[in-house]
Amino acid sequence: MTVSVHRYKSIRLCIVNTLYVKEMKIFHGVVLEEALKFSKYLEQVHVILFHKYRRSLRFRKNVFIHTIPASSYSNLLSAILYTFVSYLFIIILLIKLRLHYKINIVRADDIIRTGFPTTIACLLLRIPKVIYVAGYEEEVLKYRYSTNRAVLKILRFLERFVMLFSDHVFAVTSQLVSRARIFGAKSVSWTPSLFFPEKFTPKNQLTMYPKLRVLYAGRLERGKGVEVLIKAAKLLREEDIEFRIIGDGSLRKSLEWMVKKLGLNSIVKFLGLIPHSKMPEIYNDADVFVLPSFTEGAPVAVLEAISCGKPVIVTPVGIIPEVFKNGIDALIIPPGDHLALANAIRILKDPMIRERLAKNARAHVLKVFNSYIQQHIEAYSRIVAIQDEAKSLAKKTN
Numbered sequence: 001m002t003v004s005v006h007r008y009k010s011i012r013l014c015i016v017n018t019l020y021v022k023e024m025k026i027f028h029g030v031v032l033e034e035a036l037k038f039s040k041y042l043e044q045v046h047v048i049l050f051h052k053y054r055r056s057l058r059f060r061k062n063v064f065i066h067t068i069p070a071s072s073y074s075n076l077l078s079a080i081l082y083t084f085v086s087y088l089f090i091i092i093l094l095i096k097l098r099l100h101y102k103i104n105i106v107r108a109d110d111i112i113r114t115g116f117p118t119t120i121a122c123l124l125l126r127i128p129k130v131i132y133v134a135g136y137e138e139e140v141l142k143y144r145y146s147t148n149r150a151v152l153k154i155l156r157f158l159e160r161f162v163m164l165f166s167d168h169v170f171a172v173t174s175q176l177v178s179r180a181r182i183f184g185a186k187s188v189s190w191t192p193s194l195f196f197p198e199k200f201t202p203k204n205q206l207t208m209y210p211k212l213r214v215l216y217a218g219r220l221e222r223g224k225g226v227e228v229l230i231k232a233a234k235l236l237r238e239e240d241i242e243f244r245i246i247g248d249g250s251l252r253k254s255l256e257w258m259v260k261k262l263g264l265n266s267i268v269k270f271l272g273l274i275p276h277s278k279m280p281e282i283y284n285d286a287d288v289f290v291l292p293s294f295t296e297g298a299p300v301a302v303l304e305a306i307s308c309g310k311p312v313i314v315t316p317v318g319i320i321p322e323v324f325k326n327g328i329d330a331l332i333i334p335p336g337d338h339l340a341l342a343n344a345i346r347i348l349k350d351p352m353i354r355e356r357l358a359k360n361a362r363a364h365v366l367k368v369f370n371s372y373i374q375q376h377i378e379a380y381s382r383i384v385a386i387q388d389e390a391k392s393l394a395k396k397t398n
Contacts, residue, residue, distance in 0.1 A: 009041075009042070009043050010043060010104075010384065010388075011041075011042045011043055011044075011104065011105060011377075011380050011381060011384050012042070012043050012044040012046075012101060012102055012103045012104050012105070013038060013042055013044070013045050013046070013103070013105055013106075013107065013380060014045075014046040014047075014048065014094065014097055014103045014105070014106045014107070015031070015034070015035065015045070015046070015047045015048070015106075015107050015109065016048045016090060016094075016106065016107070016108045016109060016114040016117075016118050017031050017047060017048065017049055017109045017114070018050065018109060018110050018113050018114055019031055019049050019050065020049070020050040020051070020070050021049050021050065021051045021067060029275075029276040030194060030195070030196075030276060030300060031047060031049065032047070032059070032065075033194075033196060033276075034194055035047050035059075035063050036060065036063060037373050038373070038376075038377065039060060039061075039062050039063045041377055042062070042377070042380075043062060044062045044063075044064070044101060044103070045062060045063050045064070046063075046064045046065075046066060046097055046101065046103060047063075047064070047065050047066070048066045048067070048068065048090065048093060048094075048114075049065065049066070049067050049068075050067060050068060050069075050070035050086075051067035051068070051069070051070060052069065052070060053067065053069060054067060054068060054069060054089075055067045064101070066093060066097070068086060068089035068090060068093060069086075069089065070086070080151075083112070083113060086113070086117070087116065087117035087120075088117075090114060090117040090118060090121065091117050091120055091121045091124075094106060094117075094118065094121035094122070094125065095121060095124070095125065098125045098127065103127070104127055104128075104384055104387070105127060105128050105129070105130065105380050105383060105384050105387075106118055106121070106122055106127065106128075106129050106130070107129070107130040107131070107132055107380075108129065108130075108131050108132070108162075109132045109134070110132075110133070110134070111131065111133060111158070111159050111162050111163075112155060112158055112159070115131050115158075115162040116158050116161065116162055119161065119162050119165050119166070122165075123165060127387070128167040128168075128383045128384065128386075128387050129165070129166055129167055130166065130167060130168045130169070130170065130379065130380070130383065131162060131163070131166045131168075131169045131170070131180075131185075132169075132170045132191070133169060133170065133171045133172065133176050133180060133297070134172050134176075134193070134297035134298060135172075135176075135295065135296060135297030135318060156183075159183050160183045160184055163180055163183040163184045163185040164183075164184040164185070166185055166186075166187075167187065167383050167386075168187045168188070168189070168379055168383060169185040169187065169188045169189075170188075170189060170190075170191040170376070170379075171188060171189075171190060171191065172190070172191060172192070172193055172297045172298035172318070172319055173190075173297060173298060173318055173319040173322060174190065174322060176297065177189070177190055189375075189379070191372060191375060191376070192298070192368060192369040192370070192371060192372050192375075193297075193298035193299075193300050193303060193319075193369060193372070194300070194372045194373075195300050195303045195304050195307065195369065197307045197365075197366055197369075197370075199280055200279075200280050200283065200304045200307035200308045201280070201307065201308065201309075202284065202308055202309030202362075203280075203284040203308075209287070210240060211240045211241055211242045212239075212240060212241045212242070212287050212288065212345070212348070212349055213241075213242055213244065213285065213286045213287045213288070214229075214241060214242070214243045214244070214286070214287070214288045214289075214290055214345060215243075215244050215246065215282065215283070215286035215288065215289050215290065215305070215310075216229055216243070216244070216245045216246065216247070216289075216290050216291065216292075217246040217247055217274075217279070217282070217283075217289070217301045217305075218246075218247050218291065218293075218299070218301055219247055219248070219249045220245075220247050220248055220249030220250070220251045220252045220255055221249040221250060221251055222251065223293060223294045223295050224249075224291075224292075224293050224294075225291075225292030225293050225294055225315070225335065225336070226245065226251065226255055226292075227251075227255065227258060228292045228335075228336055228337070228338045228341060229243065229245075229290055229292055229338075229341065230243075230255065230258055230259055230262065230264065230268060231338035231341075232292075232338040232339075232341040232342040232345065233259075233262075233264055233267060233268050234262050234264060235338070235339070235342040236342055236345060236346070237263075237264060237267060239346075239349075241267065241345065241349075242267050242268075242269070243264075243267060243268045243269065244269050244271055244282075244286065245268065245269065245270050245271065246271050246272070246273075246274050246279075246282060247272075247273065248272055248273050252270065255270070256270055279304060280304075280308060283304060283305050283308035283310055284308050284309075284310075286305075286310060287310070287348070287354065288310065288311055288312070288313065288345065288348045288354065289301070289302065289305035289306075289310045289311070289312045289313070290312070290313045290314075290341070290345070291312065291313070291314050291315070292313070292314075292315055292333070292335065292336075292341055293314075293315055293317055293318075293335065294315070294317065294335045294336065295317055295318070296315075296317045296318035296319075296320065297318045297319065298318055298319040299314075299318065299320075302314060302320075303365055303369060306358070306361045306362050306365045307362060307365060307366070309358050309359075309362055310358055311330070311331070311348055311353075311354045311357035311358045311361065312330050312331070312357075312361065313330070313331045313332075313333060313341065313344045313345065313348070314330055314331075314332055314333075315332065315333060315334065315335040316332050316334075316335075317335065320332065323364070323365075323368060324361065324364075328357075328360055329357060329360040329361035329364050330357065330361060331344040331347065331348065331357070
């Protein structure tokens with residue numbers, strides 16, 4: 001990426017992300033990788049995450065990690081109560097960071113959980129705010145809690161409020177770009193998802209594995225379609241196929257019980273959370289990647305698997321139908337259709353088909369998803385420059 005570094009050294013960015021970090025000492029993932037990339041060009045990068053305790057640490061000379069307390073919740077009422085408590089923590093922390101570090105632009109990585117409190121804080125502090133939209137939070141809540149109409153009205157009010165008072169909105173699909181404009185956003189642009197192709201590269205397999213290895217990596221939550229994958233595994237139990245499920249979430253125990261009840265313990269393995277630094281090895285040790293979601297934005301796991309040279313089976317949600325063509329660079333199946341999923345896995349038992357899909361997909365992804373860092377830095381620079389110019393004019397008039 002060719003950029004003039006000195007142009008951005010006055011930018012002190014704070015990213016408010018929804019990620020929950022279990023252990024600060026071993027924290028390493030896409031969010032931190034992004035902060036380190038930005039830190040090469042910006043004066044400071046602060047990242048706010050969720051953790052069981054409040055913490056602040058200096059990760060690098062100009063990279064700071066801050067956490068606010070997080071709590072688990074199993075129903076809609078407890079989720080709402082916890083959300084409002086977390087709002088207060090985010091607002092207070094942003095005020096502290098403004099006073100202590102002079103942050104001059106904030107980016108929230110969703111609308112409801114972090115976008116709303118970030119909007120309130122930025123209005124109070126009179127600093128610009130950017131929203132990064134990677135999916136439909138409303139749809140996710142429907143799958144998790146069967147959200148009623150009254151709650152949906154509140155969510156849409158919050159979304160409209162956040163959009164109206166945003167200086168810029170990044171959205172990962174054309175549908176999300178259109179939705180942001182409908183909800184009042186004045187400045188919106190499409191952004192590729194962030195992933196690191198230089199870290200996710202194909203590795204030559206020295207030995208042939210006797211079984212087809214099917215991989216899922218993601219949260220174990222409603223809407224992700226993991227139960228669909230398990231039903232497909234039942235149909236394929238007599239074939240030489242094994243299934244590896246990476247990730248954790250509120251549905252893990254029920255999914256494990258489902259596997260046990262169906263007698264699939266010998267072919268379906270739950271491997272839990274894997275450090276992001278280990279994921280290139282995990283992808284390369286698989287033959288096929290599957291993401292049978294009911295709702296998505298621009299799933300990074302799909303891009304990482306493709307970058308590692310793996311064919312993917314996906315559903316036509318989020319950015320998938322905008323970027324991929326069925327049978328050309330992916331196999332696209334209807335959401336919830338375990339029969340179609342089983343058939344797609346059978347098709348990919350053919351190594352020549354796997355190689356063709358993987359090659360096409362990798363070339364396409366590397367071409368489309370390569371401008372994230374420069375696009376974001378240019379936007380932050382423009383927004384901060386406008387803010388500084390407005391302050392300068394205000395001083396002159398006074």
